Amino acid sequence: MSSDDERDEKELDLTSPEVVTKYKSAAEIVNKALQVVLSECKPKAKIVDICEKGDAFIKEQTGSMYKSAKKKIDRGVAFPTCVSVNNTVGHFSPLASDETLLEEGDMLKIDMGCHIDGFIALVAHTHVLQDGPVTGRKADVIAAANTAAEVALRLVRPGKKNHAVTEAIQKVAEAYDCKIVEGVISHQMKQNVIDGSKCFLSVSTPETRVDDAEFLENEVYAIDIVASTGDGKPKLLDEKQTTVYKKDADVNYQLKMKASRFIFSEIKENFPHMPFTARSLEEKRARLGLVECVNHGHLLPYPVLYEKPGDFVAQIKFTVLLMPNGSDRITSHSLQELQPTKTVDDPEIKGWLALAIKKKKGGGKKKKAKKAGEKGETSTEAEPMETSSNAQE
Numbered sequence: 001m002s003s004d005d006e007r008d009e010k011e012l013d014l015t016s017p018e019v020v021t022k023y024k025s026a027a028e029i030v031n032k033a034l035q036v037v038l039s040e041c042k043p044k045a046k047i048v049d050i051c052e053k054g055d056a057f058i059k060e061q062t063g064s065m066y067k068s069a070k071k072k073i074d075r076g077v078a079f080p081t082c083v084s085v086n087n088t089v090g091h092f093s094p095l096a097s098d099e100t101l102l103e104e105g106d107m108l109k110i111d112m113g114c115h116i117d118g119f120i121a122l123v124a125h126t127h128v129l130q131d132g133p134v135t136g137r138k139a140d141v142i143a144a145a146n147t148a149a150e151v152a153l154r155l156v157r158p159g160k161k162n163h164a165v166t167e168a169i170q171k172v173a174e175a176y177d178c179k180i181v182e183g184v185i186s187h188q189m190k191q192n193v194i195d196g197s198k199c200f201l202s203v204s205t206p207e208t209r210v211d212d213a214e215f216l217e218n219e220v221y222a223i224d225i226v227a228s229t230g231d232g233k234p235k236l237l238d239e240k241q242t243t244v245y246k247k248d249a250d251v252n253y254q255l256k257m258k259a260s261r262f263i264f265s266e267i268k269e270n271f272p273h274m275p276f277t278a279r280s281l282e283e284k285r286a287r288l289g290l291v292e293c294v295n296h297g298h299l300l301p302y303p304v305l306y307e308k309p310g311d312f313v314a315q316i317k318f319t320v321l322l323m324p325n326g327s328d329r330i331t332s333h334s335l336q337e338l339q340p341t342k343t344v345d346d347p348e349i350k351g352w353l354a355l356a357i358k359k360k361k362g363g364g365k366k367k368k369a370k371k372a373g374e375k376g377e378t379s380t381e382a383e384p385m386e387t388s389s390n391a392q393e
Contacts, residue, residue: 012191014218019119023220023321027121027330029061030114034123034333037081037112041129043104046085048094050102052279054081061362065116073199078194079113080244080277089181089226089234089305089313090124091244093277105130107138108313109226111225118192118273123221123331124317133337137229138312140267143340144176145227145314147353148202152186152225153320154355158326162200162210168352169202169225175344179232181313183208183305186223189319190373192273194222194246219322230311236303242392244302245290246275253296255289263289264298275302326358327347 014020035052057075062075084092085106102108111124126142128134134142148169155165165186173180180203188196198213202225215221230233247267255261263285267276278286290322293299307313321328344350 014220014323020321020323022116022119023121023319024330025065026062026075026114026116026119027123029058030078030112030121031331031333032061033057033081033112033114034110034125035124036078036246037110038125038127038333040160041083041108041127042104043102043129045102046098047085047092047100047102047278048096048098048142049085049156051081051093051277054110054112055277056241058112062116073117075116076274077113077276078115078274079111079122080275080280082109082111082244084109084111084226084304084313084315086315087230087307087309087311088332089228089307090306090315091302092241093243093279094241095243095279095283102129107142107312109313111315111317113194113274115274120189120194120220120222120274121319121331122189122194122224122317123319123333124224124315125333126314126316126335128336132340135339136341139338139340140176141178141227141229141312141314142179142335143338143342144173145225145316146335147344147349148172148180149223149225149316149318150226151352152223152348152358153318153327153329154352156186156200156221156223156320156322158215158228158322160215162213162215163204166201166204168349170204171346172344172349173203173227175346175349176227176340176342178227178229179203181226181228181232181234181307181341183234184224185210185219186225189220189222194274199350202226215322217322217324221320221322222317223320224315224317226313226315228305228307228311230313234305234307234313237306239303241304242301244275245278245294245299246302247271247273248297248300251297253298255292255296255298255341257289257292259288260292261289264293267293267299315388326356329357356390 036057040050066073082093084090106129111121184202188198319331
């Protein structure tokens with residue numbers, strides 16, 4: 001192995017400052033992109049226009065980076081912008097012809113991602129299209145997702161086990177009389193890998209199992225929490241609404257149709273590792289070719305699922321780096337003011353929320369400083385969302 005190859009090997013994880021920089025640069029861009037998308041979310045705005053603006057912002061911001069690098073560095077959208085409303089669970093990123101509009105009072109899940117050189121930062125945020133505090137069951141379900149995310153942030157740490165996180169997330173949702181949506185998995189991420197094999201479920205079911213795993217230092221995770229006021233068992237209503245796909249590198253089936261081969265060639269060139277939206281492809285051929293690609297496993301679909309009408313679904317997703325000095329959440333957005341109907345009094349949940357995110361710095365500090373840090377750094381503690389809150393940090 002040449003010295004350059006060895007250097008590349010070493011740079012694949014967080015032990016390399018250059019890799020940490022790329023993750024944080026991607027995070028900075030996707031956090032700004034989320035703000036851009038939120039500013040476009042108004043009553044009567046067309047959802048497809050908002051999604052396109054989110055993706056365009058990420059492409060524009062990443063396009064000016066690493067231009068002078070000796071080796072071509074791939075960068076851009078890591079997950080296409082999705083805006084899913086009310087009882088839609090996620091992945092709604094419609095085609096250009098779609099006329100769906102936002103309405104006053106809609107609960108929006110905005111989900112998006114950016115990568116630089118394959119190092120991925122993902123974020124999802126829930127926002128209600130209204131002035132003033134969010135109340136009632138809408139506030140409950142956002143608080144459930146956010147408090148569960150805060151607990152997960154504190155339990156996804158070196159030495160902890162993945163199944164303990166799953167149990168804690170479910171307990172938080174129950175405290176708000178909400179359900180965690182089945183089938184949502186939080187994955188480890190690596191360079192060019194958005195859904196690593198090391199993962200944990202938000203809710204365990206007899207049908208869904210993941211291997212036992214322990215979190216380790218220098219790993220990166222996308223923690224994804226989706227909560228519902230319904231039964232948490234969403235349904236696929238219309239396969240034609242699915243527009244987000246990811247190439248499966250392990251499938252070798254020879255496609256029969258010319259349109260399928262054309263479109264798959266385009267996908268291999270432009271989206272070898274990351275999920276993409278069908279809007280990014282030549283649309284007429286895409287409609288013909290995608291079906292065969294999906295049927296034979298070349299493409300993995302991200303389906304648009306629904307809870308029952310009248311139910312509300314909230315999502316919080318963030319990217320966390322498990323650094324030697326503690327957990328570093330690099331993507332987030334502050335929440336609206338919430339006034340949930342439920343309060344969280346469970347001492348175990350409060351104990352989880354009191355855990356420090358960063359490690360305390362070495363001893364030899366003044367006693368006063370030590371006393372202040374006995375329960376963990378004050379800036380890293382979180383409270384369950386009982387009354388109003390407008391911050392995630």
